[in-house]
Amino acid sequence: MxxxxxxxxxxxxxxxxxxxxxxxxxxxxxxxxxxxxxxxxxxxxxxxxxxxIELLGTNNITIHALALTESQIMEAKKNLSSGLTATDASRLVEICPGISFIAPLKIINIESTYENRESLAPVVGTTPDYPAVRNVSVDKGRFITLLDIEENKRVCVLGADVAKTFFPVDSPLGSMIRLGSDWYNVIGVLQKKAVTRKSRATRDGQRATGSITPRNINNDIYIPLSVSVLVSPTRGSEIAVDEIGIRINEANKVQESANIIKTILTRLHNKVQDYEIIVPVELLRxxxxxxxxxxxxxxxxxxxxxxxxxxxxxxxxxxxxxxxxxxxxxxxxxxxxxxxxxxxxxxxxxxxxxxxxxxxxxxxxxxxxxxxxxxxxxxxxxxxxxxxxxxxxxxxxxxxxxxxxxxxxxxxxxxxxxxx
Amino acid sequence: MAEVHALSNISFVVERGEFIAIMGPSGSGKSTLMHILGCLDRPTSGSYYLDNSDVTALSNKELSIIRNHRIGFVFQSYNLIFQLNVIENVEVPLIYNRMSLNYDSGMDKCLKAIRAVGLNERLRHRPSELSGGEMQRVAIARALVNDPLIILADEPTGNLDSKTGEEIMGILKGLNDEGRTVIVVTHDEKVASHANRTIKLKDGSILVDSRQ
Incomplete structure (x- = not known):
């Protein structure tokens, strides 16, 4: 009291x-x-x-091709670097231990249409590993296989949102959609994956340098890498890619593998910095x-x-x-x-x-x-x-x-x- | 520099139930004596026995407790706390009372003390809304609330007109009649005339100690 x-x-x-x-x-x-x-x-x-960062996957490492200026391109040519290529991906698998999945991505900006519906969804050429790299499963049908790539099959797999835009009601499997000037057979649809507000806003393949925003996987149309090369040929014999996604099998080996990848790429590209490596674990730190x-x-x-x-x-x-x-x-x-x-x-x-x-x-x-x-x-x-x-x-x-x-x-x- | 002693060679005994007037010109040591009797100050030498126990060497805290339980102060300028109303002013000594009280019995004590000084009607008024006589009544009620052994009044009528002063002295006399020891410091012969014993001080010593 x-x-x-x-x-x-x-x-x-x-x-x-x-x-x-x-x-x-x-x-x-x-x-x-x-x-x-x-x-x-x-x-x-x-x-x-x-x-x-969690969306990028803590087990993941992503390599982006960087857009170079005119003088940088000259420099790169002098040093015999042909940018980020599919060959880089295959060399990395050969040399670097601990890589469970690796998938190069080639992004081509072509229009996609189905019946009278149009979409600006990015068309992405890739390899069978991609769903495993991004930890997404196939909802319906199947993903691109090695056979599709070898035979340059005109097939495509739709992201969940794209599938919804084109096929609000009926199943997309077996339908033919038009990408650019060719017709593609829809063989699968990916499961919807949660994305942050920022990556939802990223509609095309363009991204700011150093951005850690992952691709909006729900808004992509995937085709075999070999087909994308035919549609959008690159100069030279190498297959230029925009991105290489890598998944490391053990979480505690990610940093170690990232270091090895850096060393390998520096050598492969003759020290030309025409790529950037994004290591979510590093970003987290x-x-x-x-x-x-x-x-x-x-x-x-x-x-x-x-x-x-x-x-x-x-x-x-x-x-x-x-x-x-x-x-x-x-x-x-x-x-x-x-x-x-x-x-x-x-x-x-x-x-x-x-x-x-x-x-x-x-x-x-x-x-x-x-x-x-x-x-x-x-x-x-x-x-x-x-x-x-x-x-x-x-x-x-x-x-x-x-x-x-x-x-x-x-x-x-x-x-x-x-x-x- | 030589030490100045406000009081020296002072010795007297106060019996329970006495009404004493301490008189003397200013500078005679009245206030110092009052402070020592009220346990606000300690003598540099000598001892002070209150209720047969030596309180000279007690700690500040122990003196505080004695002031709270045994002594009721009444001051010339009333010394009410201006932001508190009548009841709250009377309640202040209860807040510092170590014997814990519950709210109701504390309230009863306040009301009883206020009734004893005949001030039943202005319980929620602030001091600024009261007359001098009323304020001094509140002060007396506050002095009474912990049922003390001694009431120490320092020029209680100094700021009042003679009629109101008489009323206040009447209240103090009444308390003395009930058996309480009352000590009044004053230089007013009329005030002193209420007492049954007068101690006159001069230059720090007792000049006269007379009983009527």
Whole structure:
């Protein structure tokens, strides 16, 4: 009951100076709000990156062909590199251990039509390993086989979304669709695979350099690699490809294999950087270390804002203590011990910072929500963020409340009673 | 620099139930004596026995507890806490009472003390809404709430007109009649006339100690 009385008296004293109390906690409010909002942005970014990396497959390594500038092409020719080719893929299988599946992709931009329906779905030439590389199974029919490739068969396998566009009702198997100027027999449909918002937006094969967004497998039309070469011939004898997907059999060998692949490709391409290697595991590590840096910067900013907030509150409380010297004297005369006085002013500071913390958390949650709506960043208000924010506001209260409370408790009751 | 002693060679015994007036010009050591009797200060030498036990060497915390349980203060300038209303002001000593009370019996004690000073109607008023006499009544009620051995009043009528001052002295006299020890510090002969013993101080020593 005593504690409640003291807390109640604290609320009463604070309510006496409403404007002052509100102004004094603004620093804490914004500090805590910033912490909550930024932690939410960080958590959202982390989850998004994690999802994308998981979608790429942590067992996977992807090699992209890079578009070269005119001068780079000259340089490449001089060094006898013919870009990323199907030969690279076959050499990698021969030399690098641990590769379970490998599939080169050749992306050709041709129109596809079925009856009166048209689609801009990318047409991708590949090999039988591709579903295994991307860990997707065939929903209906079958995937491209070695025989299809050897015999240059005009067959195609549809991604789930494409299949839906062309064949909303009946089964696509056995139907003939037109890709560019040729007719292809639909032999299979792939299972639908979850994709992130970003890769859903990637409609064609183009992608920004360094992007870790995986292909939207649901929106591709797959044909035998050999056929795609016939449709879109490349200069020279090599089969130029846009991408090589690789799946490593053991998760803990991925980094090792990636290093070997890098070495092999450097040699095969005579040190010309006309490709990039994306290792999701590596990206995961990078994103984790970026996250760590982000957290440190965030922590520093939050610390500084809470520090200034705390100093503001301490200032107000010091003023309050000297303003209420007489009250302290009275309470001491009536039997309050030094600890009672210390407790009273500490409670008042704590009430201020905790109130500031609560308002700050609410404001932070609102801020995170607003950022999500208007900036379309994913924000996740985690329980941890709220706990951290609450703890910090309480710690600030204790830390910065201690000096004013100590000053109050140390007063000589006789001198305090004489104070006017 | 020579030490200045506000009081020296002071020795007297107060019996339970006495009504004592301590008088003297300013600088005579009245306030210091009052602070020592009220356990707000300690003598540099000598001892003070309260209720037959030596309290001279007690710690700050122990003195606080004694002030709370045994002593009721009444000040010249009332010394109410201005943000609290009448009941809450009277309740303050109960908050610091180590013997835990539940809310209801605490409330009863407050109301009983307020009734004893004849101030039943203004329970929720702030001190700023009360007259000087009413404020001093609240202060007396506050002094009574923990049922103390001694009421120590420091110029209780100093800020009041003579009529109201008489009323306040009447209340203190009434408390004395109920058996409580009352010590009043004053320089007003009329106030002192209510007491049955007068101690006059001069330059830190007792000049006269007379019983009526």
């Amino acid at each position: 005593r504690t409640w009385k003291i807390i109640f008296a604290g609320i009463k004293s604070l309510a006496l100076h409403k404007l002052r109390s509100v102004l004094s906690i603004l620093g804490i409010v914004f500090g805590v709000a910033a912490v909550v909002a930024m932690l939410s942005i960080g958590e959202g970014a982390r989850q998004e990156a994690l999802e994308q 990078q994103s984790q270390s970026t996250q760590r840096i982000f957290n440190i910067v965030l922590g520093a900013i939050a610390g500084i804002s809470l520090l200034t907030g705390g100093i503001g509150i301490m200032n107000i409380m010091l003023a309050t203590v000297s303003e209420r010297t007489k009250e302290i004297g009275i309470r001491a005369a009536l039997g309050a011990t030094r600890l009672d006085i210390l407790f009273q002013f500490l409670i008042e500071t704590l009430l201020l910072t905790v109130a500031g913390g609560i308002i700050g958390i609410l404001l932070g949650i609102f801020g995170a929500y607003t950022i999500n709506i208007y900036a379309e960043w994913r924000t996740v208000v985690s329980f941890t963020a709220i706990i951290i924010a609450s703890l910090m506001s309480a710690i600030v209260g204790l830390l910065f409340g201690l000096l004013p409370a100590y000053k109050a408790a140390r007063m000589d009751p006789i001198a305090a009673l004489r104070f006017e």
